[in-house]
Amino acid sequence: MDFELTQEQEAMKRMVKQFTRLEIAPYAAEWDEKGEFSRATFNYMSELGLAGMSIPEEYGGTELDNLTIALVLEEIAQGCAATATYLAVHNMVAGVIHKFGTVEQKLKWLPVMGSGKKLGAFCLTEPNAGSDAAGIQTTARAEGDYYVINGSKIYITSGGEAEVYVVVVKTGGKKKSAAISTFIVEKGTPGFTFGKTERKMGLNASPNRELVFQDCRIPKENILGSPGQGFKIAMTALESGRINIGSIAVGLAQAALDTAVQYAKERRQFGRPIAGFQGIQFMMADMATDIEAARGLVQRAAFLLDRRKYARTMVAMAKKFATDAAMRITTDAVQIMGGCGYIKEYPVERYMRAAKVLQILEGTNQIQRLIIAKDLLGW
Amino acid sequence: MKILVLMKQTFDTETKISLDANGKIDEAGVNFVVNPYCEFAVEEALRIKERLGAGEVTVLSVGPERAETSIRQCLAMGADKGVLVNTGGLEGGDEFTTAQIVAKAIEKVEYDIILAGFQAVDDGSAQVAPRVAELLGIPQVTVITKLELEDGKAIATREIDDGVEIIEVALPAIFTAQQGLAEPRYPSMKGIMQAKKKPMERYSLADLGLDAGLVGTDGAKVKIVELSLPTPRKGGKIVEGEPAEAAQKVVQLLRSEAKVI
Ligand SMILES: Cc1cc2nc3c(=O)[nH]c(=O)nc-3n(C[C@H](O)[C@H](O)[C@H](O)COP(=O)(O)OP(=O)(O)OC[C@H]3O[C@@H](n4cnc5c(N)ncnc54)[C@H](O)[C@@H]3O)c2cc1C
Numbered sequence: 001m002d003f004e005l006t007q008e009q010e011a012m013k014r015m016v017k018q019f020t021r022l023e024i025a026p027y028a029a030e031w032d033e034k035g036e037f038s039r040a041t042f043n044y045m046s047e048l049g050l051a052g053m054s055i056p057e058e059y060g061g062t063e064l065d066n067l068t069i070a071l072v073l074e075e076i077a078q079g080c081a082a083t084a085t086y087l088a089v090h091n092m093v094a095g096v097i098h099k100f101g102t103v104e105q106k107l108k109w110l111p112v113m114g115s116g117k118k119l120g121a122f123c124l125t126e127p128n129a130g131s132d133a134a135g136i137q138t139t140a141r142a143e144g145d146y147y148v149i150n151g152s153k154i155y156i157t158s159g160g161e162a163e164v165y166v167v168v169v170k171t172g173g174k175k176k177s178a179a180i181s182t183f184i185v186e187k188g189t190p191g192f193t194f195g196k197t198e199r200k201m202g203l204n205a206s207p208n209r210e211l212v213f214q215d216c217r218i219p220k221e222n223i224l225g226s227p228g229q230g231f232k233i234a235m236t237a238l239e240s241g242r243i244n245i246g247s248i249a250v251g252l253a254q255a256a257l258d259t260a261v262q263y264a265k266e267r268r269q270f271g272r273p274i275a276g277f278q279g280i281q282f283m284m285a286d287m288a289t290d291i292e293a294a295r296g297l298v299q300r301a302a303f304l305l306d307r308r309k310y311a312r313t314m315v316a317m318a319k320k321f322a323t324d325a326a327m328r329i330t331t332d333a334v335q336i337m338g339g340c341g342y343i344k345e346y347p348v349e350r351y352m353r354a355a356k357v358l359q360i361l362e363g364t365n366q367i368q369r370l371i372i373a374k375d376l377l378g379w
Numbered sequence: 380m381k382i383l384v385l386m387k388q389t390f391d392t393e394t395k396i397s398l399d400a401n402g403k404i405d406e407a408g409v410n411f412v413v414n415p416y417c418e419f420a421v422e423e424a425l426r427i428k429e430r431l432g433a434g435e436v437t438v439l440s441v442g443p444e445r446a447e448t449s450i451r452q453c454l455a456m457g458a459d460k461g462v463l464v465n466t467g468g469l470e471g472g473d474e475f476t477t478a479q480i481v482a483k484a485i486e487k488v489e490y491d492i493i494l495a496g497f498q499a500v501d502d503g504s505a506q507v508a509p510r511v512a513e514l515l516g517i518p519q520v521t522v523i524t525k526l527e528l529e530d531g532k533a534i535a536t537r538e539i540d541d542g543v544e545i546i547e548v549a550l551p552a553i554f555t556a557q558q559g560l561a562e563p564r565y566p567s568m569k570g571i572m573q574a575k576k577k578p579m580e581r582y583s584l585a586d587l588g589l590d591a592g593l594v595g596t597d598g599a600k601v602k603i604v605e606l607s608l609p610t611p612r613k614g615g616k617i618v619e620g621e622p623a624e625a626a627q628k629v630v631q632l633l634r635s636e637a638k639v640i
Binding site for chain 1: 412448451452455565566567568569571572574575
């Protein structure tokens with residue numbers, strides 16, 4: 001057993017840390033304030049290979065394992081959780097095309113996704129189907145050489161900005177989950193339009209938008225995997241996706257703690273730095289411990305998934321624990337900083353707003369608990 | 380064009396330095412990085428190669444085993460080859476002895492031009508590259524912010540007080556980089572993965588025919604007698620009260636406590 005990172009992982013972490021410090025963190029507050037998605041930043045990250053982390057070398061990527069991707073996302077999230085989130089979704093989408101796509105599909109989409117020319121989005125949630133993913137109502141019916149899609153998706157990360165949409169829809173069949181298939185839909189396809197962009201509590205550097213499909217005809221060869229395999233594809237995507245969200249939570253929590261510690265050493269009340277009060281010290285000690293525990297769990301889940309071991313329960317634990325910890329820690333960071341914590345001149349209020357959504361997306365933490373319980377009970 | 384870059388591994392400037400029980404700098408928990416000025420030199424070397432569409436960039440470092448990670452960092456940026464002179468365990472060297480080791484190692488390397496950082500951010504002596512130029516008997520242009528190459532010669536712009544100096548020099552020559560020469564790129568993920576497969580030559584002092592004594596304490600012209608940390612700044616004093624009253628108090632304190640007026 002070895003907890004040491006490889007020299008390569010260290011080098012990647014170092015590069016991404018530096019990149020985040022200079023190219024992401026200084027702009028994150030402004031992006032959040034203005035609700036600005038920076039394509040230029042995505043392009044820059046793509047140049048450095050961050051858009052091709054789930055793409056094999058022969059298609060122009062670097063195909064890293066889940067553990068290394070987690071390390072990278074943790075660093076980026078320390079600067080901007082929204083940027084880390086859309087980058088995670090993009091890599092997850094490229095990852096499922098790599099895993100389930102045909103050679104033609106891979107040739108068509110992976111190189112352009114790795115180079116950042118095309119941004120990916122993952123489209124599952126609908127107005128009437130969130131946690132109950134198998135309850136989706138968007139349909140695709142076969143018609144000659146085409147599938148015709150009708151319905152809508154909501155809250156889609158990178159909606160409107162992305163070029164490649166992996167869309168989970170119903171294709172019919174007896175069992176609820178077996179009736180689901182997955183398609184690759186390109187932006188610009190007739191019948192595929194965008195609805196409203198959501199106004200959100202946080203994570204505003206990444207847009208979430210409604211997708212509308214109205215008799216949208218897509219070529220048959222755009223089906224990802226086989227008909228009826230869609231639910232499995234979605235769950236596979238979410239497994240690595242949840243590790244990503246867990247690592248983003250760890251990065252966010254770390255950034256919050258670092259800011260709070262720095263502040264507590266400088267802020268003086270009652271004649272000494274507030275860090276001198278044991279009440280504050282205990283909070284910081286608990287925050288630091290939770291971060292290490294979360295990091296350990298996320299990395300262990302990634303490790304298991306990378307070895308193609310059964311990881312579903314561990315992934316659920318990691319996602320739940322890390323994001324719940326991030327919520328507590330960012331809240332405590334605001335508390336330690338008092339009024340300054342609540343004010344936008346400091347980043348911790350933004351961290352706190354971002355942390356909340358990590359408990360909700362890619363399966364709410366209640367759903368993660370259901371997964372864990374199901375495993376415990378053997379149901 | 381064969382471009383040789385001299386690179387030193389240094390502390391990250393954000394590192395908090397502390398001394399160990401023997402009064403030496405405690406390396407535990409210290410982050411080591413490519414000296415930022417050497418990074419400018421590496422970047423310039425890569426740009427020269429890219430402009431010419433051909434060439435080879437070799438990065439040479441003298442230091443302990445850990446210096447390898449910084450050489451790999453340069454390889455990840457795009458350099459072709461690394462040379463590490465492992466001085467692990469060597470004690471008491473200075474700029475004079477380091478220059479001797481570098482000059483000796485350069486005998487193993489082909490070059491048309493040599494680039495280096497003008498100084499290292501740790502001890503800031505700005506001596507090693509000029510000393511190497513003297514030992515090799517080739518021209519040097521220090522603290523440059525621009526470099527143009529023509530047939531067999533180079534035109535370099537260097538910083539001087541109140542202006543710049545433009546110097547034409549025959550190659551081979553050594554140039555030392557100032558900030559502004561070339562903003563270093565980030566190593567890409569692909570670059571990082573390729574770096575481990577790139578060639579790395581390793582030499583010990585013995586391999587270079589050097590006597591560890593003569594390039595260590597015994598050979599050094601400068602001996603470090605003692606290291607000490609700067610005395611921590613004491614917290615300031617805030618004088619409270621109405622402005623007029625406070626000003627009076629400040630004058631009093633300047634007289635009685637600081638004794639400066
Ligand atoms: C910023 C953001 C980005 C997103 N990005 C994407 C994206 O890119 N692609 C995409 O497809 N979706 C995306 N989503 C949607 C997200 O995945 C869903 O919001 C999430 O799965 C929850 O679904 P819901 O909102 O419908 O909540 P609901 O399912 O309606 O849940 C409401 C509440 O009920 C609880 N609940 C539901 N069922 C149970 C149960 N069985 N037992 C106990 N409690 C239960 C939930 O935990 C929750 O607390 C995003 C959402 C946000 C906010």
